[in-house]
Amino acid sequence: MQHLGQMLANGLAMGCIYALVALGFVLVYRAVAVINFAQGEFVMISAFFGVMAATLLRLPLALSYFVVFLAMAAFGFIIQRLTYYPLRGKPHLTVVICTVGLHIVLKNGARLLWGPYPLSFPSFFRREPMEVMGILIVPQTLFIIGVTGSLFFLFYLFFKKTMMGYMMQATAQDPEAARLMGIRVDRIIALTFVLNSLLAGAAGLLLGPIFLVTTDMGGAVLIKAFCATIIGGFGSVPGAVVGGVFLGIVEILAAGYVSTFFKDGLAFGVIILILLLAPQGIFGEKVAERA
Amino acid sequence: MKDRMKSYSQALWISIGSMIILLFPLIVSQYYQQLGCVAGVYAILVLGYDFILGRAGQFSLGHIAFFGIGAYTSALLSVNWSVPFWLALPAAALASSLFGLFIGVPVLRLRGPYLAIATLGFAEIVRLILSRWDRVTRGVDGIAGIKAPTIGPLIFDNTVSFYYIILFFLVLMIFIAERIHRGKYGRLLMAIRENELAAEVMGIDTSKGKIMAFVLSALYAGVAGSLYAHLFSYISPETFDIEHAIVILYMLIIGGSGSTAGAILGAVLLTFLPEWLRFLKDYYLLLYGIGIILMMIFMPYGIIGLIRQLRLQVFSNH
Amino acid sequence: MKERTKLSIILETKNLTKYFGGLQALRSIDFQVKKGEIRALIGPNGAGKTTFLNVLTGLYPPSGGDVQLKGVSILGLKPHSITQRGIARTFQAIRLFGEMSVLENVMIAHHCRTKEGILSTLLRTEASKKEEKMIQERALETLKAVGLDEKKGQVAKSLPYGEQRLLEMARALSTEPDLILLDEPSAGMNRKEATWLMERIENIRTQGITIILVEHNMRLVMNISHRVTVLDFGEKIAEGTPEEIKNNSKVIEAYLGKKGDHART
Numbered sequence: 001m002q003h004l005g006q007m008l009a010n011g012l013a014m015g016c017i018y019a020l021v022a023l024g025f026v027l028v029y030r031a032v033a034v035i036n037f038a039q040g041e042f043v044m045i046s047a048f049f050g051v052m053a054a055t056l057l058r059l060p061l062a063l064s065y066f067v068v069f070l071a072m073a074a075f076g077f078i079i080q081r082l083t084y085y086p087l088r089g090k091p092h093l094t095v096v097i098c099t100v101g102l103h104i105v106l107k108n109g110a111r112l113l114w115g116p117y118p119l120s121f122p123s124f125f126r127r128e129p130m131e132v133m134g135i136l137i138v139p140q141t142l143f144i145i146g147v148t149g150s151l152f153f154l155f156y157l158f159f160k161k162t163m164m165g166y167m168m169q170a171t172a173q174d175p176e177a178a179r180l181m182g183i184r185v186d187r188i189i190a191l192t193f194v195l196n197s198l199l200a201g202a203a204g205l206l207l208g209p210i211f212l213v214t215t216d217m218g219g220a221v222l223i224k225a226f227c228a229t230i231i232g233g234f235g236s237v238p239g240a241v242v243g244g245v246f247l248g249i250v251e252i253l254a255a256g257y258v259s260t261f262f263k264d265g266l267a268f269g270v271i272i273l274i275l276l277l278a279p280q281g282i283f284g285e286k287v288a289e290r291a
Numbered sequence: 292m293k294d295r296m297k298s299y300s301q302a303l304w305i306s307i308g309s310m311i312i313l314l315f316p317l318i319v320s321q322y323y324q325q326l327g328c329v330a331g332v333y334a335i336l337v338l339g340y341d342f343i344l345g346r347a348g349q350f351s352l353g354h355i356a357f358f359g360i361g362a363y364t365s366a367l368l369s370v371n372w373s374v375p376f377w378l379a380l381p382a383a384a385l386a387s388s389l390f391g392l393f394i395g396v397p398v399l400r401l402r403g404p405y406l407a408i409a410t411l412g413f414a415e416i417v418r419l420i421l422s423r424w425d426r427v428t429r430g431v432d433g434i435a436g437i438k439a440p441t442i443g444p445l446i447f448d449n450t451v452s453f454y455y456i457i458l459f460f461l462v463l464m465i466f467i468a469e470r471i472h473r474g475k476y477g478r479l480l481m482a483i484r485e486n487e488l489a490a491e492v493m494g495i496d497t498s499k500g501k502i503m504a505f506v507l508s509a510l511y512a513g514v515a516g517s518l519y520a521h522l523f524s525y526i527s528p529e530t531f532d533i534e535h536a537i538v539i540l541y542m543l544i545i546g547g548s549g550s551t552a553g554a555i556l557g558a559v560l561l562t563f564l565p566e567w568l569r570f571l572k573d574y575y576l577l578l579y580g581i582g583i584i585l586m587m588i589f590m591p592y593g594i595i596g597l598i599r600q601l602r603l604q605v606f607s608n609h
Numbered sequence: 610m611k612e613r614t615k616l617s618i619i620l621e622t623k624n625l626t627k628y629f630g631g632l633q634a635l636r637s638i639d640f641q642v643k644k645g646e647i648r649a650l651i652g653p654n655g656a657g658k659t660t661f662l663n664v665l666t667g668l669y670p671p672s673g674g675d676v677q678l679k680g681v682s683i684l685g686l687k688p689h690s691i692t693q694r695g696i697a698r699t700f701q702a703i704r705l706f707g708e709m710s711v712l713e714n715v716m717i718a719h720h721c722r723t724k725e726g727i728l729s730t731l732l733r734t735e736a737s738k739k740e741e742k743m744i745q746e747r748a749l750e751t752l753k754a755v756g757l758d759e760k761k762g763q764v765a766k767s768l769p770y771g772e773q774r775l776l777e778m779a780r781a782l783s784t785e786p787d788l789i790l791l792d793e794p795s796a797g798m799n800r801k802e803a804t805w806l807m808e809r810i811e812n813i814r815t816q817g818i819t820i821i822l823v824e825h826n827m828r829l830v831m832n833i834s835h836r837v838t839v840l841d842f843g844e845k846i847a848e849g850t851p852e853e854i855k856n857n858s859k860v861i862e863a864y865l866g867k868k869g870d871h872a873r874t
Contacts, residue, residue, distance in 0.1 A: 035404045086588045092403065093350060094591045097544055100537055101583030108576040219533070223415075226408050234405065268412040268419075275409045276397045467731065474730040475720065475741060478709075482717045485706035492666060492704075494692035494721025494784050503727065 005135035007252045013141045015248020016148035020203040021221055022228035022240035023155070024196035030172040030235060031192040032084065033092060037099040039225050040218030041106035042197055046072050046204030047121065047213045048114055054122045061124040065205060069198060076197025080190055088189075103218070110215040121208030144206050151202055152241060159237070168192060227267040230274050316454040324450040330562040331457035332519045335464050337542045337554040339511020342468075344540075345548030346477065347504040348484030350403055352536055353394070353410030356417035357387040357509040359531030361516025363421060366434040366526050376440035376521050383517035384510050391509025395502045414536055421528040433527030437520050453522050460518060461555075464511060468551055471507075480504055484549075541583060547595025556594055618680075619644040619788055619819050620665070620696075625674035627657075627664055627843075634660045636844045637674065642788070647810065647820045649830040649851075652840035653864055658823045659701060661840065662790050666698050667691045679787070693721045697786035699777050701793045707766035711757055711776055714765050715748040718783035748783065755779045771802060778809070788819045795826045807833050831855065839863070 021043055028036050049071050053064035083102055087095050125139040132142065159165040171178045171188045179185050203221075211217065228247050232239025247267065254266055316324045340354045365383040368374035374382070398409050421428050428434070439448035440456060447453050471477055482490040483497050483504075491497045520526050538561065546557020568575050590597050620642045627635040634657050642648050650658050663669050665676060667688040676683050683691050706714050723744060729737040752758040755775050760768065765776060774794065781789055791810070795803045803826060810833055814820060824830050830837060830851065837854040839847040841863040847854055854860055 029404070035407065083584055090587075090591065094587050096350075096404075096407070097540070098584050098587040100540070101580045101587065104537070104580030105577055105584065106580075108573075108580060112573055112577060226411075230405075230408065268415050271412045272409055272416070275401060275405055275412075470731050470733070471727065474737070475723070475725065475744070476727045476730055478713055478717060479720060481709055481713075482706050485708055486704050488668075489700070489704035489706065490717065491688045492668075492692060492698060492700075493718050493780065494689050495717065496687070496689045498687075 003256075005133075006137065007256050008249060009135055009137050009141055009145075011249035011252035012245060013144040013148075013248070014252065015245035016145055016152075017203050017206050017244075018224045018228050018248050019241040019244025020148055020151065020199050020206075021225045022232070022244045023152075023237065024199035025225045026229050026235065026237055026240040027168075027172075027192050027199075028196050029229075030237070031168070031189050032088070032095070034084070034095045034099065036196070037096065037222065038079075038102040038106055038218075039196075039200060040220070040222035041103055041110070042072070042076070042200035043204040043207065043221045044213075044215060044218040045075065045106060045110060046201035047208040047217070048110060048119070048204075048215075049201075050205045050208050051119045051121050051213055055119075068205060069201060072197045072201030073194050076194040077190060079197075080193035084189070084193065085186075088186075103222075107215055107218055114215065116215070118212035118214040121213055123209045125209075140209060147202070147206065151199070155199075164188075164191070223267050223271075227271050230271050312458070316451045321450060324454060326562060326566060328450060328454050328457050328522050330559045331454070331461050332515050332522065333539070333542065333562055334555045334558040335457075335461055335518070336512055336515035337539055337546070337558040338464055338468055338551065339508040339515065340539055340543050341548060341551070341554045342480070342504045342508040342511070343501075344508075344543060345550070345554070346472065346480040346484060347501055348487075349399065349501055349504070350407045351410040351505070351508075352407050352540065353414040353417075354508060354512055354539060355531050355533075355536035356414040357391060357512035358516045358519070358539075359417055359421055359528070360390050360509075361387045361513030362520040362526050362531070363428060363434070363516070364513070365517035366437045366520040367427070369438045369521070370434055370436055373438070376438065376517075377442075379521075380514060380517040383520075384513035387509040387513025387516065388506050391506040392502065395505035395509075399498065399501045399505060411533070411536070414531075415533060418528055418532050421531065428528070431528060433525060434520075435525045437524040437526070439524065440521060457518055457522070460514060464514065465551060465555075472551070476500075476503075481549075543593075545583075545586060545593050547593030547597075547599075550593075550595045553593050553595035560594075617644050618642065619678070620821075621677045622665070623675045623677070625661075625664065625676065626672045627660060627669060628672040634843050635664065635671070636842075638840075638843075638845050640838065640845065642819060642821060644787075644819055645814065645817065646835045647814055647822065647833055649834035649837045650821060650823045650840065651825070651827075651830060651837060651854075652846075655842075656840040656863075657843040658840055659792060660843075662698060662792055662821075662823060665691075665790065666696060689721065692784055692786075695785075695787035696790065697781040697784045697788070698790035699781050699792055699794060701796065703770075703773050703777055705765040705773055705777060705780070707764070709765055710762050711765055711768065712745070712748055712752065712761040714776060715751050715780050715783050716744050718780045719744045719747055721784055751779050751783050770797060774798075782813065782818075786818060788821065789813065790821045790823070792823045793825065794822070795824060795829055803829055 021039060024042075025036060025039050028034060028039075046068060049068045050064060053059050053067050054061075057064070057067070059067060079102070083098055084095070087098055123140065125143060127138065129136040129138050130142075131137075159168065167178070167183050167188050168191065170181070171183060171185050171192075175185050178188070207217070207221075224244075224247060228243035229235075229240050230243065231246055232241070232243025247270070250270070251266060315327055319327070336354070336358055339357075343349050343351050343354070361383040364386040365376075365379040368379040368382055369376070394410075394413055398406065398413070401409055422431050424430070439446055439453070441447065445452075447456055472480075479490070479495055479500050482493070482495060483500050487497055490500075519530070539558075542557035542561045543554055544557070545561065546555065547553025565575065568578070571578060586593075592600070618641050620640075622638055622640040625635055625638040625640070626633070638661065650661065652658055660669070664671050667683065667686050667690070670685065678691070678694055678696060681694075683694060686694075706717065709717075723740050725734075725737040725740045730741075749758060749761065752761055755778075757772060757776060757779065760772070765773065768776065774797075778791070778794065794810075795806050798806060807829060810820060810822070822830070822834065832851075834851055836849065837847075837851055838845060839854060839857070839860050846859050846863060847857045849857070
């Protein structure tokens with residue numbers, strides 16, 4: 001029972017991180033109908049920013065997080081301006097290929113900047129596990145769950161309760177109508193990208209201490225984001241979150257009870273199974289023609 | 292008179308081009324001979340990719356998997372049972388086509404992004420199987436000792452001779468592709484790409500059309516895979532990973548999708564370019580990515596697309 | 610005698626129902642069209658007219674009921690099969706093959722009446738060559754008949770709007786249908802063009818093709834249809850000759866009772 005509890009907690013934590021990445025991913029998709037193949041790289045870059053803030057600048061936890069968030073917001077804005085903005089209105093395939101190019105640029109740019117060797121993210125927490133509700137959990141795990149939970153809550157407030165959130169929803173549903181109602185669609189789209197950058201950034205900061213930070217980590221993260229959004233239903237915002245958490249838990253359980261061997265392929269396998277059997281996921285839109 | 296001059300100059304260009312292609316391996320170094328072979332193999336591969344992505348307009352990212360299936364089928368037949376190349380190649384093409392059929396039927400029901408993700412997933416799973424199923428595929432060690440083609444007493448085990456085999460198959464595959472594209476079926480695929488719903492309502496079985504395009508693309512990939520395996524006499528799963536899947540996507544897009552010339556141009560260009568840009572060393576991939584982004588902004592239809600646009604403008608000015 | 614009456618009904622729906630989630634788009638529609646008729650289908654926006662067409666052509670499966678073409682149920686058939694069986698349609702928004710030429714757009718429509726497969730195309734058999742030639746000739750004839758043959762090589766999306774609509778109709782007719790569904794063909798047309806459209810529609814009828822016309826242009830509807838069916842909220846609320854419908858109080862209420870809707874006459 002102890003063992004299971006621990007796995008669930010860890011799975012939940014990982015799942016929350018996946019959910020963050022998937023959430024940003026879905027927001028971009030809903031706003032501009034584009035699959036952001038560079039999503040994983042946003043996470044990666046944020047992790048590197050975090051390493052620099054903590055080791056080079058030697059900032060304490062809260063301050064480094066703050067600095068990285070600022071950096072990621074700026075980063076997201078610049079990237080959007082340089083790559084998405086010139087391509088607005090062009091066919092989807094063109095934009096998607098552009099994001100693939102961006103993926104290559106960011107991955108290799110990072111490699112040139114920070115070198116091919118993995119860096120370690122200093123941990124701000126003690127390593128000894130605490131006991132919570134009869135389960136042994138490392139403080140880091142609790143922190144992750146706590147932070148992501150708060151972020152989701154903040155996001156929910158923003159999305160559903162603020163004017164800006166409404167504008168984002170409207171723009172996602174019907175950009176033309178939104179424009180006619182006076183919404184500055186271009187600005188909203190820019191905001192969406194910045195938001196995505198922040199969410200991916202948070203994920204990167206949380207992932208950093210768990211694994212070593214390498215320029216390759218983007219690829220695996222991207223697959224998890226895909227998987228989470230498909231499980232939850234592509235295009236569904238709550239779906240992305242639910243899908244992420246679900247994936248995190250299932251992965252850990254599979255690794256624990258079945259074998260770590262299949263962990264890599266699991267996400268892919270799940271993607272394919274779902275796409276073939278129930279492509280709309282849990283909450284999603286209609287995705288395939290009737291057979 | 293103008294027409295006759297036009298066809299004379301066309302014939303001249305074709306002759307010069309053909310001479311260059313035919314004599315190429317005899318006038319360059321061994322290294323470039325091999326590059327030429329690789330370019331030829333990838334040309335066939337990308338030509339196949341054009342069927343599903345360029346012509347039918349379906350965003351499949353799994354093409355590389357069929358390349359791998361073809362290569363491994365041919366390799367295993369050759370190494371395990373000494374099947375001669377001339378039998379192994381059709382077998383590889385058949386194996387890839389069958390996979391194309393099995394995967395295509397369920398997967399092609401999916402739209403746009405879902406199709407992309409599903410096919411990407413398929414490609415990754417194939418690579419994982421090739422890497423991990425050690426007993427059959429020799430895993431990450433790969434398969435060595437794949438036998439060279441023979442015709443009677445002649446053994447095609449040097450690069451130059453293999454170049455001509457690849458060239459033969461390339462010409463054959465181009466011939467088949469052009470026949471298909473210029474006829475009824477080519478038109479059908481274009482209609483599916485332009486407006487799938489309208490095509491369906493005009494009486495075209497779009498599911499069948501898409502599946503056939505997918506199977507054809509897999510067949511081409513199988514041929515390319517077999518040629519690749521016998522060319523290098525060694526294959527490993529790395530050649531069939533997502534990085535390479537992206538490369539062949541770029542080959543088609545940069546050359547110009549929906550065009551035979553574009554597919555071949557893209558394959559040749561992106562085979563030789565990395566060599567010429569070697570001096571950039573670590574910056575190469577970075578510039579590559581930037582190049583793609585710039586290309587999507589300024590030249591989204593590839594090189595052939597740009598040429599076509601220029602031609603239209605030139606003609607409309609006369 | 611009963612056989613003959615049955616055969617003269619080319620399309621019939623029985624109890625046709627369609628739900629989209631919780632929303633009922635079509636309610637138990639019984640509908641019959643006689644061969645050679647021009648039937649108008651009218652109703653306020655959102656009444657379900659296009660949904661009805663979509664169910665008829667197999668784009669959506671119905672939630673209940675049956676659709677019979679020439680006495681045989683076409684339920685569950687894919688759209689391309691339904692087209693092969695003789696129903697053609699045009700769309701409200703133009704759905705041409707934009708990058709393809711005018712001629713090619715029409716040639717595609719002939720595919721469903723041909724049988725040569727990809728292998729014979731590849732091998733350039735006599736049969737496939739003959740078939741290709743026939744497709745091209747027939748398509749050219751069609752273009753001549755509508756006056757678009759001069760532009761046969763032009764890219765379809767470069768045509769002016771009116772000609773695109775014309776091409777769309779010509780393309781649909783090339784599938785050699787027994788029944789054609791026209792979805793708001795007069796949208797965007799001025800009075801002169803609409804008159805010319807009326808002539809075209811009458812012309813189609815004289816070729817023996819039955820027509821179902823979804824329209825908002827009442828002048829067109831009144832002038833050309835034999836009978837009119839009215840839908841509102843997914844239900845059939847009236848059916849009769851144009852005269853009968855014009856004076857039907859339920860119909861008037863359905864149109865005038867809706868905010869911001871205009872019935873043009």
